[in-house]
Amino acid sequence: MAVGHRPARGGRRAAVVGAGRLTSVSGISGFPDAVIVADEAQVRQAYERISAELQPIVFSADCVLLGIMMGGLMPTARIASLLSGDFAMDYCQVSRYRGGLRGGALEWLQPPRIELAGRTVLLVDDIFDEGITLEYVVDACRHLGAARVVSTVLVRKRHQRMAGRSLPDLVGLTVDDRYVFGCGMDYQHRWRHLPAIYALREDV
Structure with a gap:
């Protein structure tokens, strides 16, 4: 598996990863035909880089860690576990995919429930594809x-x-343009809980 680096916006760097060996969970009933894109160690390192960038902001501002559901559930929890200090947490939900493979119309399902005025929002999502959801x-x-x-x-x-x-201001990993799942990202509403990132073999 080739691993390199690409700069994200503002001079920050995100690891670049590619499809490699067969999945270690390929024997699970119902698991799709897929290959691993980023293993648990690479994902953990990505979270550590992100939290290191966010930590000074948490210490210096009144912050709300805001996860975009459903994909942002796992990344938000992992990032929160690595941060120290006093910050609020909330979630919001915007739907585009409806369980399929292709994007659909944007739909605002749940706005943030706590006050954001005057605060610093640390917004977390699973993946940046075309950027429509994040921009919204x-x-x-x-x-x-x-x-x-x-x-x-x-x-x-x-x-x-x-x-x-x-x-995005911060990017953990950069992958090739294919359908990926795990670490919050789903395949047919399943497999969000996987600690590594996988790609469907047909997209490799």
Whole structure:
């Protein structure tokens, strides 16, 4: 498995990973035909890099760690477990995929429930694909009065379909443009709980 580095916005660096060996969970009943893209160690290192960038912000501002459900559930929990200090947590939900493989119409399901005005929002999602969901939620947080929004994703896909949208402030891992799951990302509503990241073999 080749591992390199690519700079994220603002000079921050995200690990670049590619598909490699067969999955260690391939024997589980119902597990799709897939290969591993980033193993548990690479994912853990990505979370450690992200939390190291966020920690000074937590110490210096009134922060809300805001996860975008459902994909952001696992990344938000992992990042929260690595942060020290006093910060609030909440979630919001915007739906595009409806369990399929392709994007659909954007739908706002659950806005943030706690006050964001004057606070720093540490926004967490699982993956940055075309950036539509993240852009929507970033704009919503600003509209709700957030003093600052720091956007974070565990995974960014390597392609040019962003159509001028802003990149996330923090990126943990960069992968090739294929369907990936695990670490919050689902395949047919399943496998979000996996601690590593996998790609469908048909997309490799």
